[in-house]
Structure formats: structure tokens, C-alpha cells
Amino acid sequence: MKVALKIAPAATHVAEGAHLWTPPAERASAAAVEHFRYWVNARLGLDLPDYDALWRWSIDSNDAFWAAIWRYFDIRSDTPYARVCSAREMPGALWFEGARVNYAEHLLRHESRSPDAPALMHASELRPLESTSWRELGRRVRIVAEKLRALGIAPGDRVAAYMPNVPETAIAMLATTAIGAVWTAASPEFGARTVIDRFAQLAPKLLFVVDGYRFAGEDFPRDAQVSEIVAGLASLEHVVCLPYLQPLDAPIVPGALRWGELIEGPDVSVAQFRYERVDHDHPLWVLFSSGTTGLPKAVVHSHVGILVEHCKLTAFHVGLRPGSRPMFYSTTGWMMWNVLLSGMLQGATPVLYDGCPIGPDPAVLWKLIEQARVTHFGTSPSFAQIMQKDGLQPRRDFDLSALEMVLLAGSPAMPETFAWFYDEVKPELWVTSQSGGTEFASALVGAVPTLPVHAGEIQSRLLGMDVQVWNEQGVELVDQVGELVITNPCPSMPIRFWNDGDGQRYRDAYFSTWPGVWRHGDWIKRNARGGSYIYGRSDSILNRYGVCIGTAEIYRSVERIADISDSLIVCCELAGGRFFMPMFVKLRDGGALDEKLREKIKRQLRIDCSPRHVPDQLYAVDDIPYTLTGKKMEVPVRKLLAGWPLEKAANRDAMQNPAAIDWFVRFRSDNRVMLSS
Template sequence: MAQSIKRKVEEGEWLWTPRPDFAKASHVARYMDWLDRKKHRSFEDYDALWRWSVSEPEDFWASIWEYFDVQSDQPYLRVLDRRVMPGGKWFEGSLVNYAEHLLRHETRAAPGETVFHHCSEVRPLARMDWQTLGRQVRILATQMRAMGVEPGDRVVSYMPNVPETAVAMMATVAIGAIWSSAAPEFGVQTVVDRFAQIEPKLLFAADGYRFGGKDFKREAEVRKIIDALPTLKQVIWLDYLNPGTPAPRLANVVRWAELIEQPDVPREEFRFTRVPYDHPIWIVFSSGTTGLPKAIVHSHVGVLLEHLKLMHFHLNMKPGGAMFFYSTTGWMMWNLLLAALLTGSAAVLYDGNPAHPNPDFLWQLAADTRTTSFGASPTFVQMMEKAGLRPGEKFDLSALESIVVAGAPSTPETFDWFYRAVKKDLWVTSQSGGTEICSGFVGASPTLPVHAGEIQTRMLGMDVHAWRDDGTEAPAGEVAELVATTPFPSMPVCFWNDTDGKRYHEAYFDVFPGVWRHGDFIKINERGGCYIYGRSDSTLNRFGVRIGTAEIYRTVEQIPEVADSLIVCCELPGGKFFMPLFLKLKPGAALDNGLRDRINAALRENCSPRHVPDRIYTVEQIPYTLTGKKMEIPVRKILMGWPLAKAASRDAMMNPSAIDWFVRFAQESIDYQWRAGAA
């Protein structure tokens, strides 16, 4: 197979610097000017601002409250009662509502101003304006109150990424009920594993969805989910896949259209339920590759303060802008996408296969909606690059200002592709955080330059460091554990049903007491740029040397014949290790000695001899979770002899059949005779 020639991009290589007018007009620059004028606090650059935000967190978060004019029924008693993790109380005494702030721009928006651009494989591209959104939220919230939904009740959703789901979320939050969502592609058991834990009162459900041109009906699945949730009192049915069809014959079911066609509730008469500082806004779940997913509870005030900061200062969204991120409703990135409304920006909603009907469909969508911020996972970017796409030559992307890459570590080549194939004057950003905080720890600033593969900075208010195993700070440039040493508002309030806080503590505080250990490996260089090297719990520990899987993927997936890869390291008796590399090859490629030698040589040269695998195998598919993460830990467990049922949940997989090869491999391969003591 002929090898393509491409410029080698060095990690940390300079790629872009913001224009002076772009940086000066940014939200973070305006905030720094406000601090200077109103608070007599002057900062020479972003780094100085960050250092103040983490050394004086009470002053910083109080300034966020004041700068964005957070609405509360009464003043808060204090910003933070004590600097402890977990257990610190943020803005105790306040009474706020997140949905009220999401919809605040409705009163400022011009008639007909767009809040949602939306399309799917079922529906053509359309728009919803701010006035329609506000009216539908008020109507639905009022109807839910009439159904007996009260503050603290759980409301769950099994719906696609369409405006109705966004309306349902906002209406739920508006009345103080607690929202939780699962994507319709989730299997029954995956949904039940989540929702049964939180005992919901009301379910929003759609009749199905379309993906890759194929219809997936969901009535049978919804019936099974309802049967498994005895606390349900009401079902609201959306005839999305087959509009106009009647709702199924179920107890207490009502069609979406019947509710939303009820009389309008005037804005001045509607009352948002403002709730205390620790009142839950939603429950999000960990990926759930093994065991019951963690039910993570966030608060209105914590999410509101964090999202105001994130959307303005780190994503620079503004009125007239449009934010797109490819996500399903089962991923916290969907929550973040809707948070763009806090800035007066529109959100672009898409439900379907990102490469259907054409591989560059999402770029057409970006052009048609005048998207200003385009977001996707590194896996999607890799697919576009391997397909040879050059969107900047085909589409009008003149409105596009920034790229948000999230969901997995990004490589220097990912960054470089955007500048080569999309646009030269582009703020390409990578972010890293998690479901646990519904935001990011490290991310972007519109005032800083972009370097290849590098996350620009630590986010304001996030006291992030790289710590060695002994709890000491790693020097600049050394890979170590990502920790946060100062409390921040978007920490989970608790895990649902974790009455003594044991699971919460074990998840983040069992290694370094009082310090948040996130479970990622990070490197912070001398200029404050950050690199994420994958999950520390999936790190390859070979003869006492820890190897980040992202380093290997970056090298291996630059080999022209390689379409995708996965690597794990299994501990053997006697202190030995077995580190196999699994490859999905491009059509027409074959794993021969020449390809093996080139892969091993590249790993030895670009990484180290310890990065060279013990064996290389080819597979038809690399298994991924529904949120696009390679399933390294479940594969490792399977190869170590775990039964599939305990190692992974099929319903939590993007491609469930991909795991079967690894099950057979573990059972049949002679390489695993060591489990019986042969090695």
C-alpha cells in the first residue's frame, strides 16, 4: 500500500495567535477590564488572572455572581463556608433557578431571533426562535405542575437530540424537578440500570429514531422500561419517528402535541421555582462500562456559575453566534451545548449519523447555520482526516471562529488538520473535564496562542496540578495525576442513594485525602499548556513504568494502513507483563512482517522501547462506549479472564459486536495459557 506524505507536526509547535481585535473583544478581556474598573484588581495576563482565581476562590466566584447578575430571591450568606473537599457549601442562602437564566435572553431577543437550528435524519433543517422556546417551556412546565410534579421529583427522558428534549429539560428544571436523560440508542438494561436508581415520577419517551438511514422503533423498549420503573406516574409520548400516530395504550400516557398546544402562560405570570444552593438540577451517569453507573448529582447554583464562566470566558460564545457539538442526549456534552443559551447564542441540534448521507454532512450543516463554534470528538476528526475531507474548500465557513475538540485526548495532527483542511485563521481548542463536573478542568482562552496538541490553559477557578504518586507536585513537563486542590462549585453535591458519601469519597478522594483526583494523566508545561494522556486507570504499567495509551495511538494511527487501534497491558504471574496491540486495518491492507516492523520501529523511535507491544493482532472493529471512548479497561479485564457480563455492558457500547472477538481471543488464544500457570 502506498504511503501518503504528510508534514510531521511536533507536539507544542506554534499554530495560531489570536488577532488583537479578536482577543480584545473577548469576554475574558472584558471581564479583566471590569475587574480593573470595579474591583481595582489589575492582571497583566491570563496566567495572573488564573492564579488569583484559585488562590482567592471566594473573591473570584463572588465576582462571577456579580458580573453576570445572577438572579436570586435573597442574598447568599457566604460564597463558600469552608475550603474542604468534599462538603463545602457554595452560595448558601441563595435561591436560584438554572432554567430561568437559560431563558433570560428571551426578553432581549429580537422577534424571530433563532435559539435553535435543528435537523435530523427524520426532519429537515429548521429553526426555533427564542419566543417559541420560552412559550413552550412555560406551557409544559405548567402542565407538569398540574400533573403533580413537584420540586425534587425525578423526571427522566428517553428522547433523541431534538428541540422537544431541550424544552422538556428546561421545563423540568424550571419547576425544581430533577432531570435525567438517556439516549434512545441505549438498550433497555442500560436505561433501567440508570433510572431505577433514582425512582422517577415522569418519563418523556419517543417512538424511535433514525440512524444511518435505518429506523429504530422504540415502543417495545419503552414498555419494558416502564414495567421496570414502578414509581412512574406519567408518560409523555413524542411521535417523532412516525408523526401523527397515536400514543401506545399505556396507563397515564399523553401525547406531546396535546400538552404543547395548551394555552400560553404569559411570561410575566410564570414563576420559576428558585431553589436552595444544594438543590439538585440533574442526575448524570458515569459511562457504566462495568457495574451500576454512578448517579452523579449536580446543583443549580454550581452548574449555573460554572457554565456562565465556561461559555463566556473559555468558549467565548456571544449573541448572534451558533454553537454546534455532535452529541447524543446521553452525554453531558448535550447539557453543555444547551448552556450556550446563557450567552444569548443559538445552539445547533443534530440527531443522526454524523457521516450520513455524506461524510462531510456536518460541515454542510455548519455552513447552513452559520455556526461560529464547531465541536466534535477526536474520533470524528480522525474519520474526516482519513476520508480526505477538506471542508474549507467546499463550504462557506466564513462565520466559523472556533473548534472545540472534546471526549478524548487530541493529537498534534488533529489540530494541524483543522488549519490545513478547514481554515487558517481559526481558534482550535481542546478541552478536558468530565461528566463528574459537567464542564472542564483544562481548556481554552481566546487571548492565548494555539500550540499543536496542547490544551491552552487551566480554566479559571480550577486549581489543577500534576501530582506524583507520593502527593508531590510534578515538575513542568512530567506526566502525573490530574488533581484539583481547591474546591469549585460544580463538584457533585453527592451521588444518589450514597447516604454516607462512601462511593463519592472512593471515586475521587481515596488516593489524596481532601484533594480531587480525577483519574486522568496530565502534563503541564512551563507556559501552562496542558496535555491529557488518557485515563490513569487504563494506563499501561509495564515493569513499573507507566505509559499513556494516547502516546501509542498517536504514533500507530499515523501509519497509513492503520484505521484504528487499541492497546492494553495485562499483568502476568511473577511480575511479568503481556502488552498486545490490536489493529483495525484499512481495506486492502494486511498485517505482514513489514508492517509489524514499521509499527514497532515508529513506537521505538517516537516513544521508547517500552512502548513496543509484545504482539500485534488485527480485528474487524475496535470497541467503543456510547460516548466514543475506546474500551481499554473492559478489554483488559476480558483478557485477564473476567466474564463478559462483569467486564462490560453491551448496552453501553457503540458497537456491541466488537467485543465478541476479544471474548473469543481470551478463551482460545495460546498466548493466555499463563492464566493456568503455563507461563
């Protein structure tokens, strides 16, 4: 379909918290979370009248809540669990001791219910949209799992993947976890050193690799990177290569197995195959922190913790059901890839896409949404802002009749972003935002299908998540910005960090501020009706003369200006207790940061925010540095300007656009006297 593009004017201001949508009564009453509320009331003799009451019960009667999740979703275990939770303490709480479960088994159990229905849909810049049935997916997973066993991969062994977002990667993950081995992944745009820093911590026994990938119409062979990664992992016994760019070429690693060899073999029936059901604390996978500075944290999750959490999340807070088709633009190195595949727990059909979301065709994802009949679309707020600024009007140009929900994640979502989806995509949408992270492979605050939508507002705290907002003295706040903390454990908290024998690194990361209370590192405000606003990482908050300023509110104001494509702001501490708060703006093509634009930016910040929000200086930059998961690199830039060497302040291989950091290195060198005085 031909898409007409126009340059959009500055976004219309939308008041934070303005009401945008209320779910129709029939839609709210049909939600799985409502069915669960009725079920709990009937089974346990309760009288919980609404979501707020259900949430409060999930916290006050935490063991009863998670026991109800176990029963409601019919969790399969070899043995009954002895108790739900060992103790209400963090860290150290043990969940469902005595149970033996397998996560992959639950993802694939819909094979017997709907064998010919699509289990996965997938497309890329190299491949057209195709689907894989539950029967075929299960068949391939079982063949690969048995091949892995034959190669000597045993429960607890680590299997790593340097693979794109394609069905082969999903099959490899399911096969690995089906036999009790431990999965970890990095997407192929990662540099070799970044991958080695991650994988070497785990000493993997087998590595899946790809020969290259395509992004924005350009091919990126990874022969050299793969060779360096293999050489840097002394623990490897086997390498499996997917020839993706050049399907007929020999493996890029001498002696490696080709994917085709792994996937070929006699069928293994469901009855013949044995899932490795594992103990309550057996590792499922290892996810890594962004690693923008320092060695990435290797976050270990358990089968049982992720299983109960993802059952709850996908059904009650995303609203997935058999036949749903969720698509979240992600790479395999981000936890949202794992969450996307978890939709199979509800019989949903994840839609995978590998490639650039905005180029060379800026409407590529909307075309895929139309073609695949996507029902739940997950994306980053920055993607929506690009669509908005480029004047894309999906509502006019595409058939979006199947689309029910938009889920924004990865960074704070502005009120104007919410409003754009209602104006230009679909007025009947459930548009929501969430915040959580790698540590939980889930959300802490997020979507609730029975509640109204307010501009920029995250609807509520999720069931079982005891989220509070605290000030520095540990006093709970309402309608004020403070630290996001968690005061009770939940099953998907990390069971540990890898190679952290005494747990000290784990405690230092989250429990050093308030022992026994999880400090998440996000700056958050919760209002009286229960909605939340995330204002960015608390370690990137602008502390100017003792007044804390969230960067998200500054970006919201400045990036409504049509001449501004992107921006980044930091606050540098100088000698004598002074501060220097520069702002760096990326201009639209042909723009210039002249005095008129400078004054316009300052005036808008004074009007939208306050005089304290106005930067000390404005600078035009070539590009704004982002992590591979789409987060602005505020902390690394601040460290650079404070004099840190580049190799300690930022990891180039963990960036979307490594060249962007070079401008700031030159800026530091040119302004050394000013930044040091």
C-alpha cells in the same frame, strides 16, 4: 454541494507543542475574558496584567472570584447569599448558601431581549434545518412546565427522558428544571437494561420517551425497549411519548400522553409564569458515569453551582455571545448536550443535530455548519481523524466563513489533528481542546481566547479550577506526566451521588488516594508555559516493568499509518511479575496485517516513542469497542483478558458497537493458557 473524496496519505508528523496560531490583537482584546479582567481590576482595585495573573487570583482569592462571577453575570436570586463558600474543603463545601435561583430562568432570560431571534436551530436525518425563536421556545417551555405541574410534578421529583437530540428534549429539560424538578436523560440507542440501571436509582415520577430514531439512514424502532423500561420503573406515574419515526401512530405505551397533547394549551406569559427558585443545594440534574462496568454513578449537580460555572465557561472559555451559533455533536446521554444548551446563557443559538456524523454522507456535519452558519463547532478527535483519513477538505468544499472556533473533547487530541483543522478547514481558526468530565459538567483545563495555540496542547487551566499534576508522593510536577488533581473546591463539583447517604461512595471515587484532594483519574502533563496534555485515563495507563506509558501517544503514532483505521492497546499482568502488552488494530478496507505492516508499526513506534512502546504482539480485529460517549474501552478489554466474565467486564448496552467486544471474548477463550501462565 458535491464533495470529492480521496484517500489521504499517512498524516504528516507534527511536533507536540509546535506553535500553530496566535489570536490577532483585536480579537484577543475583544474577548469577554479580557473585559472581565478589566472589570475586576476597576471594581476591586487590582492590577492583573494578563490571563495567568487572572487565573492565579481566581485561585488565591477564590471567594472573591466567584462573587465577581455572580455580580458580573447578574445572577437572579430571591434572597442574597450569606457567604460564597462554607469552607475550603472537599468534599462538603457548600456554595452560595441562602441564595435561591433557577437555572432554566437564566437560560431563557434572553427571550425578553431578542424575542424574534433564533434561540435554537435543529436538524436531523428525519427533519430539515429549522429554527425556533426565543419567544416560541419560551412559550412552549412555559406550557409544558404548567402541564407538568398539573400532573403533580413537584420540586425535587425526578423526570427522566429516553429521547434523541431534538428540540422537544430541550423543551422538556427546560420545563422540568423551571419547576424545580430533577432532570436526567439517556439517548435512545441505549439498551433497556442500561437505562433501567440508571433511571431506577432515581425513582422517576415521569418519563419522556420516543418511538424510535434514525441513524446512518436506518430506522430503529424502540417500542420493545420502551415497554421494557416502563415495566422496569415501578415509580412511574406518567409517560409522555414523542411519535418521531411514525408521527401519526398511537402512543407506543398504552395510556401515555402524546407530546402534542402536552405542548397544546393556552399561552402562559412571562409575567404569569413562576420559575421555582430553589435552595443552593437543590438538585438540578443527575448525570451518569459511562457505566462500562458496574452500576453507573449517579452524579448530582445543583442549580447554583452549574449556573455560575456555565456562565464562566460559555463566556470566557468558549467565547459565546449573543448571535453565536455553537454546535457540538452529542447525544442526550452525554454531558456535552447539557453544555451545548448552556450557550443560551450568553444569548447564543445552539445548533442541534440528531443522526450519524459520518454516514451515509461523510460531509453531513460540514454541510450543516455551512447552512446554519455555525460559529463554534465541537467534536471528538476521532471524528477529525476520520475526516483526515478520508481526505475530506472542508475548506475547499464549504463556506466556513462564519466558523470561528473548533473545540475538541471526549478523548485526547493529537498534534496532527490540530494541524489538520488549520490546513484543511480554516487557517484563522481558534482550535483548542479541553478536558473535564461528567463530574463537573464542564472543563478543568481548556480554551482561553487570548492565548496562542500549540499542537496537541490544551491552552490553560480554567479560571477557578485549581488543577495540579502530582506524582505518587503528592509532589507537584512540571513537564512530567502525573495524576490530575484538584486541590480546592469549585461550585460545579457534585453535591453528592444519588442514594449515597453517608457519602462513602463519593469519597471512595475521588478522595481515597489523597484525602481532601480530588484525584480525577486522568494522566496529564503541564508545561512551564501553563499548557497541558492529557494522556488518557490513569487506570488505563500501560505499566510495563515499572515504566508508565500513556496510550494516547501510542495511538498517535500508529494511527498515522495509512493502513490502520483504529487501534487499542492494553497491558496484562501475568504470573511471576511478567507483562503481556498486545495491540489490536483495525485495518482499512482490503488491508492485511502481514509481516511488512507489523514491522512498519513497530518501527514507527520505536522512532516516535521508544522501544518500550512496541507491543508484544499485534492482532487484526474487526472493530475497536467504544463507549457511547466515544471513549476506547481499554479497561474493560484488559479485564476481559484478565479473566473477568463479560457481564462484569463490560456493559454491552453502554457501547456504540456492542458486537466489537465479542472478538475479545473469543480471543480470551482461544488464548486462555497464554494469558493465565
